Amino acid sequence: MKLSVIMPVYNRERHVGSALRSLLRQRDAADLDIIVIDDGSTDSSVAVVRSLIAEAPCIRLFQQQNAGVTRARNAGLRQLLPQTGLVSFLDSDDISPPGRFKADLTCFDADPTLELTYSRMTLVDDIDDDTLEPTADSHSMTVRGIHLSPAIFVRRLVERIGSFDEDFHQAEDTDYLLRTFESGPKFTMPDTVALYYRRHPGNMTRQADVPFREFMRAVYKSMKRRVADRSLHPVDGIFDFKELANWRFL
Template identity: 30%
Template sequence: LRSAGRQTYRNLEIIVVNDGSTDDTARVVEQVALADSRIRLLSTPNRGVAAARNTGIREAAGRFVAFLDADDLWHHTKIEKQVNALNRLTPQWAAVYVLHYIINSDDEILRSCRPDVARGYIFARHLTFKYVGNGSALLVRRDVALEIGGFDSSYAAAGIGGCEDLDFELKLAARYQIEVIPERLVGYRQYPGNMSSNHLPMGRGALEVIRRSLAANPQLPQYATRSAINATQKYAFWEFRQARNTYLSLATIWSILKSEPSFVVRLALEKCLRLRQHCLRLVT
């Protein structure tokens, strides 16, 4: 809330959707709102992140909407730079994203995100490279967000929530151009227990997002389709491995093996190297 309230772009409406929380979220928001009249609290039954964001989009009065997850931070210039960027462009440019840092629970920077960026019609590339990276990095025209149906609640209903951001971004990118500000203006928080650490649904959700996106866009060239599937399977494999789900790990690595045998060879070499390093430590 403080990082949203301290934006250099002052003409903000700050909508907090209290999605059926059982802690003191409502009390904290009401206290902060005493000093900032732009803050508005909406309390709903727990329905998941997609439904909560859709509530915020519908209630918003402005031309643009931006999303800030409860555990992330915005740099104080983020919204101003994004609004200025879109105001210079035609309506066919529907959204703008920024880069981010990974931070821990103490607001300390752990590492930077990949510096890869793309702008314009990025749909085919975004399927593989997933440039936006997190839900707190995007600002989008509100009318476009409504036009594409907002965020899809069916993932959470199926028990594979966590990749609704990617689904939303791909629907945007399939129809509109997207701009980028290549500056790290978001602190994306990762710690045990937050949504991004739920490895099993994250892996399954990513695979389903790409499956749906490819099915909805059959005109894509085969090389783009193969690249998207291959990259997402690799991501899912690491998620399944961290979740210690042997069946899904093996099933995914088998799929990868068919198209990229060298990936499995690299895994084997990395494991051998780790074992060697472990043995050397024991010897020394």
């Protein structure tokens, strides 16, 4: 079954090559289709991506004028291939750990009715761009966080949830995940570490208070939806809120 991975990119020349290589090393475990949406980068991000396409035609590059990460994610959804059966996401400064897909895809093989796997993520402050692993002296924490990349969606679930809410300029991923779990999909939560979330000074989610306000707005909208529609499912107990008490980790 083809697995499409959507990667929005904006001025990530330093990290996008590592992010893509972390996916490419798993081609033996998954029939990968990597959809890169460049959101109007002004650095050499596009050149880095094109250099990898030469050796890996499973990477497809699309360019648009700068419109923000939410619209870039939606642009990626519009590029899904007819044969795509599974959908995942990876941000252009993060790393997909080795064995991540092999571990979680077995869940779908074992249960054809499964719609979602939602695994764990490791927050880390230093990754070796040669080995694509956390450095020996890095600081890290493994949690079940609120992030798209630890999830693999069956396509029918993506079609049921619809597009990302373009009213959000940040926390669009939080909103999407909350809407996903509210819909009551059949899911499992493996203990696989499915993401190395790279914390660095350029992370959007470490700047000012805007991300926290947007995160809280997504949570508030979820609460309003569930009050208005009692058929929606609760989201309690899914995310490790206690470990994520410092919102800068989100």
